[in-house]
Amino acid sequence: MQPNPTMEAFDKDFKRLGTLIDAYQIERRRRLNSDNELSFLVPMTSDDYLEKLQLKGHVMDERGQYYVINTRQRQRTKKQLTALITCTHVMYKMNDYKVPYDDYITEAYGVHISTLLNKISGWTGGRFTFQVHDTFDLWDIKDFGRTTALAALTQVLNTYKAEVRPDNFIIHIYKKTGADDRFEFRTKKNIIRDSFKDDTTNLVTRMYAYMKDGVTFRGLPISHLTSEELSLLQSIPGAIKDGKIAVNYLLSPYVNYWGSQSVPYFDGENIQQDITDPIELLKSTRDELRKKEMPELDITVEAADLHKIDRDEHPPDLGDAATVFDPEMDMHRIAVRIVELTEYPYSMDQQTKVTLANFALKDDIDLIADLERSRKVMDNLLSGGRIRTEVFETFARQAVIDVHNSKTEVIYDSRGIILQSRVDPLGQVIMTADGIIFSQDGGKTANTAINHKGIAAPAIVGQLGSFVSMLIGSGNDVTQINTKGIAAGHADFNQAPFQVDMKGNVLANKLTANYAQIKSSNFKDGAIVGSSINVGNGKFTVSSAGEMYVEGGVYVGGTITGALLRTAVSGARIEINSSGLRAFDSSGYERIGITPANTGGGMGSINFKTAGSLTGYLASGSGLVQLVSNGRLFIASLDSNIQIQGKAYFYDHVQFGGGISGIAISHIEGLQAQLNSIIYKLDGLPGSSQTATNMSFDPNTRNLKLYSVTGGTLATVNIPK
Numbered sequence: 007m008q009p010n011p012t013m014e015a016f017d018k019d020f021k022r023l024g025t026l027i028d029a030y031q032i033e034r035r036r037r038l039n040s041d042n043e044l045s046f047l048v049p050m051t052s053d054d055y056l057e058k059l060q061l062k063g064h065v066m067d068e069r070g071q072y073y074v075i076n077t078r079q080r081q082r083t084k085k086q087l088t089a090l091i092t093c094t095h096v097m098y099k100m101n102d103y104k105v106p107y108d109d110y111i112t113e114a115y116g117v118h119i120s121t122l123l124n125k126i127s128g129w130t131g132g133r134f135t136f137q138v139h140d141t142f143d144l145w146d147i148k149d150f151g152r153t154t155a156l157a158a159l160t161q162v163l164n165t166y167k168a169e170v171r172p173d174n175f176i177i178h179i180y181k182k183t184g185a186d187d188r189f190e191f192r193t194k195k196n197i198i199r200d201s202f203k204d205d206t207t208n209l210v211t212r213m214y215a216y217m218k219d220g221v222t223f224r225g226l227p228i229s230h231l232t233s234e235e236l237s238l239l240q241s242i243p244g245a246i247k248d249g250k251i252a253v254n255y256l257l258s259p260y261v262n263y264w265g266s267q268s269v270p271y272f273d274g275e276n277i278q279q280d281i282t283d284p285i286e287l288l289k290s291t292r293d294e295l296r297k298k299e300m301p302e303l304d305i306t307v308e309a310a311d312l313h314k315i316d317r318d319e320h321p322p323d324l325g326d327a328a329t330v331f332d333p334e335m336d337m338h339r340i341a342v343r344i345v346e347l348t349e350y351p352y353s354m355d356q357q358t359k360v361t362l363a364n365f366a367l368k369d370d371i372d373l374i375a376d377l378e379r380s381r382k383v384m385d386n387l388l389s390g391g392r393i394r395t396e397v398f399e400t401f402a403r404q405a406v407i408d409v410h411n412s413k414t415e416v417i418y419d420s421r422g423i424i425l426q427s428r429v430d431p432l433g434q435v436i437m438t439a440d441g442i443i444f445s446q447d448g449g450k451t452a453n454t455a456i457n458h459k460g461i462a463a464p465a466i467v468g469q470l471g472s473f474v475s476m477l478i479g480s481g482n483d484v485t486q487i488n489t490k491g492i493a494a495g496h497a498d499f500n501q502a503p504f505q506v507d508m509k510g511n512v513l514a515n516k517l518t519a520n521y522a523q524i525k526s527s528n529f530k531d532g533a534i535v536g537s538s539i540n541v542g543n544g545k546f547t548v549s550s551a552g553e554m555y556v557e558g559g560v561y562v563g564g565t566i567t568g569a570l571l572r573t574a575v576s577g578a579r580i581e582i583n584s585s586g587l588r589a590f591d592s593s594g595y596e597r598i599g600i601t602p603a604n605t606g607g608g609m610g611s612i613n614f615k616t617a618g619s620l621t622g623y624l625a626s627g628s629g630l631v632q633l634v635s636n637g638r639l640f641i642a643s644l645d646s647n648i649q650i651q652g653k654a655y656f657y658d659h660v661q662f663g664g665g666i667s668g669i670a671i672s673h674i675e676g677l678q679a680q681l682n683s684i685i686y687k688l689d690g691l692p693g694s695s696q697t698a699t700n701m702s703f704d705p706n707t708r709n710l711k712l713y714s715v716t717g718g719t720l721a722t723v724n725i726p727k
Contacts, residue, residue: 012352013046014066015058026065028052029091032352034067036324038183038345039169042095044073050080050087065093068351072096072174097172100156103130111150112508113489115282118144119166122158123179129155133175140181142166143289148280148489165280167293169325184325184344191307191360192331198357200307202335210274210298211258211265215291217277218489219475222254223284223291230288234259256291258299274298305330305342305362314354322347322360330362340364421449684710684723 013032015023032046044067048054059065064072073093081088109125123136134155145165151158159177163170171178191197215222228236228249238257239245245253257271258264265271276294281287307330312319322328326344330337346361417424427433436443441457443449454463475488485494486502493502495515505513539548545557572581578592589598599613611625622635633639641648702711710723 013068015054016064016066016072017060018062018064020064020072023058023060023063024053026054026058028054032350034347034349034351036347036349038324038343039163042097042172044093044095046091047088048091050089055089059089059091064096065091070174071172074099095172096174097134097170097177098156100126100130100134100159101154103155105129105151105154105158109151111147114147114150116144117147118142119162119168119179122147122150122162125151126155126158126162129158134177135175136177136179138179140168140179142168142181143286145286146280146282171325182325184323184327186327188341189320189322189326189328189344190331191309191328191362193334196310196312197332198308198310200305200330200332200335200337202330202332202337203304204301205304206264206301208274208298208302209264209272209300210295211261212255212271212273213258213276213291213295213298214255214273215276215278215287216254217281217284217287218279221282221284221287223288224251224254226251226284226288230285232292235292256288256295258295260299300364303340303342303362303364305337305340307360307362308357309360310357311350321349322358328360328362424449 013026013029015026017023026046026048029046029048032044035041035043035045044065048059050056059075059078061075061078063075065075066072073095075091075093077090077092079090079092081090106129109129119142120136120138123138127135129151143166147165150161159170162168163179167181169180169183171180171183191200223230228246228251231239231251235256236246238259238261239251239253242253242257245251255273261271274294276287276291278287278290281290309322311321313321322344324344324347328342328344330340330342342362342364344360345363348359350356350358417426421436422438423436425435425437432446432448434443434445434449436445436449441455443452444454445452452462454461456462476486478485482496484497486492486497486499488499489508490499491505491507493499493506494504496502499505503513503515505511538550539546541547542557544555546559547555570581570583573579576594577590579590581588581590586602587598587600588596591597595618596615599615600611601613602610611623613620614622620636622637622639623632625632625634704711708724711719
């Protein structure tokens with residue numbers, strides 16, 4: 007298919023600005039898991055330069071891929087003004103996203119690749135997404151997410167041995183990219199010029215392996231080996247013992263082809279600090295040996311772009327499998343992969359340059375991810391494109407001063423090599439055949455000694471470096487610090503009674519703290535479990551639903567506020583709530599109820615009931631207290647008197663029991679004297695014609711008046727109180 011005649015320009019928000027009509031010498035460079043760059047020239051007097059090419063704007067090529075405009079380099083050649091525009095694929099915008107500190111992963115075990123890719127996508131706010139097209143093994147992760155989203159993606163690709171193919175903001179992840187249709191580069195067909203180099207500098211036929219803490223795959227059953235690996239190791243005495251692997255290396259099937267009597271093996275090392283499983287280490291060593299057991303091939307081909315003139319031809323693509331046939335260059339259908347392409351998609355007279363190899367190139371996205379760190383380092387040395395000479399002069403001046411001020415003298419004697427301080431001759435570093443001694447008394451005693459047994463020192467001043475593991479003690483009476491964290495009390499980290507992992511989680515048999523602030527709790531054995539409380543083996547509990555149970559208690563001061571307080575759930579009990587206080591019998595009937603007055607001014611009351619029916623009540627209201635019984639009312643004082651203060655009104659007939667038919671005059675104090683006075687006064691009244699027929703009593707004047715038949719007053723008697 008004929009390529010589009012030109013590219014399109016967009017602003018930083020992907021708003022289309024137009025077509026780049028005047029762009030020329032358009033070159034696109036793509037490298038496997040690495041560079042993806044587009045560059046071209048444009049006249050500075052053209053509308054393309056003046057209106058369409060903005061810094062941090064975008065250019066879209068014929069493949070529909072967007073590139074970010076990063077640099078515009080202006081050039082003058084006599085009267086001709088030209089700008090060189092350099093762009094990178096939008097995938098590298100991930101270098102502008104800093105990883106949040108809280109998302110940093112110190113160490114994790116058995117992580118799926120999608121878990122990390124989803125994190126990276128989240129760091130970009132979902133702007134970049136990932137599609138995984140193959141199945142990847144789980145891997146242990148260490149120190150993930152320390153810098154940018156792009157650096158994190160690099161770590162994922164390196165860890166899971168993955169390759170990437172970007173489609174703008176959708177990043178496709180494969181075990182191996184490219185097609186497997188064996189694109190052919192052949193003389194007399196499409197090869198214009200080529201070069202071929204094979205290199206055995208890094209050739210390996212015996213690959214040793216180590217992982218975290220120096221552990222290897224020794225001791226694994228031979229069932230984990232391929233038949234070829236097993237056969238090769240069985241040829242080595244002692245390499246296989248009791249059906250298990252007894253060495254920490256694998257042999258290449260080409261070991262005899264490349265070996266000689268003087269150098270039977272070409273050794274290499276596969277050190278994987280991020281692996282903790284011996285089986286995974288074995289797989290990794292197998293892969294690394296496959297890459298190193300053959301010479302490294304580097305083939306560069308400039309091939310005719312037949313697809314520009316023949317629609318039946320397809321262009322080579324990055325990652326594709328290919329074959330090269332050029333017998334005169336010792337290339338007899340060599341199987342390789344396309345690892346780099348330099349393309350000229352809009353030029354008919356410029357042909358694609360292809361780099362082919364049989365191994366993965368060492369420079370990958372790490373180069374791009376490190377660009378920002380390198381730029382910041384150089385910012386202090388470069389300013390406006392010029393070297394800041396004062397920085398180098400200051401550095402060089404101090405270096406010369408330090409050399410001249412060296413205070414060490416080298417002496418050779420029977421002890422070995424002596425590094426002696428010129429300021430204090432007693433300060434010496436003595437290098438002997440058995441080790442190194444640091445002394446402050448001229449070598450009589452050693453403050454610090456280093457030999458094949460280890461390091462002996464009373465104190466280490468300053469900050470220690472980065473260690474894989476540190477162990478103090480012996481047996482299970484040890485304290486250890488390693489990549490899992492800190493542990494004490496057992497040689498096996500996972501069985502230690504005290505553990506602190508890299509995320510700050512603490513496991514301890516017993517904890518004594520002068521002060522502790524706990525933001526969330528999960529205590530056991532009589533403490534707090536989840537959101538509940540359990541104290542005293544169930545005597546005081548609070549459930550996760552907020553229900554409280556108390557068996558006994560002493561409350562001093564304070565206020566208890568609640569909806570219901572009762573002495574038992576059912577049966578005989580006392581209950582108190584917002585409606586008042588009630589007493590129930592064993593059958594559940596309310597016997598006594600105390601009801602507070604309502605807001606309408608009604609009386610509060612004490613109600614007496616039996617079998618649910620009201621028998622009486624004691625009620626209070628405004629200026630009134632009532633004691634009412636629906637049956638008989640009995641008031642008695644068995645050992646003393648009943649005293650009534652105030653006026654007493656009897657609305658009904660009054661009866662007196664106890665065998666008394668009435669109230670004796672002698673029972674009323676002063677009544678007899680008053681009656682005698684009345685009788686005396688009545689004795690002086692007229693005869694029967696003047697007999698009193700009526701009387702009246704005035705309570706205000708206390709006067710008792712007697713009236714005749716005719717209505718006249720016969721007599722007036724004052725009755726004192």
